[in-house]
Amino acid sequence: MEALLNQWLWRQEYWLPPGFTWEDMKETENVHYPRPSHLFFGIPCALILTGLRFIFERFVALPLSKKMGIREKYKRKPSNKPILEDFYSKNGKHPTELEILSLSAECNMHIRQVEHWFRYRRNQDRSSTTKKFCEASWRFIIYLISFLIGVAVLIDPLVSSLYWYYMLQLGFYSSMLMTLAFDVKRKDIKEQTVHHFATIFLITFSYCANYIRAGTLVMLLHDAADHFLELAKICNYSKWKRTCNILFVIFALVFIVTRLYLLPTRIIYSTYYYSMLRFQPFFGYYFFNALLMILQILHMIWAYMILQMLYRFTFTGKLGNDVRSDVEDSDDSGQGFKKSSEVEKKRGHRRSNNNCVSRKATENGVISNSH
Template identity: 35%
Template sequence: MTMLRYLLDKFWDEDIWLPPNTTWDDLAPGPDKPVVLNDHTHLLYPIPLAIVLIIIRHMLEKYWFAPFGKSLGIKNTRPKKAPSNPKLEAAYQASSKIRHKQFYLSEEQVIGLAKQLDMTERQVERWWRMRRSQDKPSTLVKFCENSWRCIFYLYNFSYGLFVLWDKEWMWDIDQCYVGYPYHGITNDIWWYYMISTAFYWSLTISQFWDVRRKDFWQMFVHHITTIALLSFSWVCNLHRIGTLVLLVHDCADILLDAAKATKYANYQKLCDTLFAVFTLLWIVTRLGIFPFYIIWSTSIRAPMLQPMFPAYYIFNTLLCLMLGLHLVWTWLILQVAYKAITAGKLDGDIRSSSSELSDSSHQSNHSTPSRAHAHAHTNSNAHAHSNSNAHAHVNNHKDK
């Protein structure tokens, strides 16, 4: 217990987390303080709030999104189950550990399994395709998932814009540092921070049973980075710059999930339009406002207005990490946009499970899953394969 206390004291060293000549007692809330300061114990609230959001999501998907999706003609059908085969099932599960849940089978493995089980290579491939399809969620499930995120981002962006509209730092970013660290917290900002943090906790938790994406680990890093930024900025009373980061990140995600939902509902023209507007808004906010306004402010303006401290570099590093993820996703988005223009439409579902692509490619090429996957990425001569390639890159994109 003494060792744990020692480690905690070292971790929360005031010389690391606070500006010079500032102590934790200075930032502790109390009746003698001229403003209401952040309480670090309130960071426990987003965890039960995340459970509440998951329950709300479940209720909305069951009683609102699913019926609405069915009224649009979206099917809830599931693929036929693969015949029971313990040895093939064991190979299938083992492939997930090697290939990170992508369940690909090399040509050599197909030949080896066919000899071992006295089956033809075509039979092994057919079973593998059926087994992978068995794990894929229905279109209705994916529609409900994207509808929930679209509704939440719309709410959170609207609420954030509403509560920040009359805040001085919304229009003059230097106010994020003037008078720091004695910035008071109001009820509306408190709720904005708590609900936003709870949402990212809910995404981190539900990610393990939601539709499996090809960018699973990028998204996991993104969620953990966002939670860390929100939590540490709350503890260090840097909530002003934190609210601006939230606002910038929420707006584009509304259109992304709306485009996905319309794709599943077969509103192709609306999907293409939403995706085009999303691409433009993403570039403006994630590669424009975020680096050249917010990160520029934290890197250039903040040192001019306040003495720096080690935690400042931690925050800036996390912000730059998020920018790095944005650059990766922007490259994928631009590839999707290019493929969509050359193919005539945005084909495939945005950021869907990567296994979907391989199966469709496999069926058209009559090759092993691994060869079909490679073919979908390299063959750009035929129009159908151009569409599949666009699908492949859209699959990699993220929601924040």
């Protein structure tokens, strides 16, 4: 397996600058270089973290959510309607007005009843507040530990501590991908998936190519803001609105400073420009900077969402149902009634027009017959 990887994947002309080989990175008594084979431990590390997450959410986060007063709302089950269920599973959760009209006629139901059915059905698929609280608690613990370790590694970069810091990050993001299908479905799930893959590739490449310093700083800047976000979510689920608002503002400021200023002006600029003062361009150079740019684009997308929430908070004093886009679609119970009433008005308007036309036709017929 190692020979096959060395032949097709870890070819030195891909990952190392011209004039350097893997032989130049062999360990000696005094110098220890990272090796690609070291990363294989990331697989059992991901499995271990997944198991620890299950234990933490089951025996720590769940009792904590009850002590903090989180109670689930009653979810009304929709009636058994095979036609609507078939449409829900195949065509989507949010039918258009024309589709609602068609379904109401097909099922012999009132338009508002169809709207209610889809709302109740969507609520059945929506994850509970307790589950979201447990997930946010786990991510808060991991992000906080990672940030503290990153600060310690930055102050005293020992070889062993760097390795375990990398394994923690690689195992965590790998476990996030493993459990993505079972986690709460969020609005930015596509962006999160791209982010996790890009982060895993960055961790892997920066370790193998000995870009340890740049990789460590990138991970540290990411962890600097995320634990504030997860803690804000915990407070939001616990109805601690004021604390949630304060933490979200702190998160937004740290996010903007670290990911929109420090990351592009210090790290990306250094890896893109200063590295070429010492080495000639090679595949790994373009690969590494392309991954950093993908992360930066995602940061700009999330920053736009964050600034929208800060704008709304500034002028209304409210952040909304949750922080950032990292949340499920909000309950649209009010929208369902609004849409159904609009459909009813349109249908009633059409009916009144049809009645007027029929009355005019009748009157014309009576008049013509009388003549």
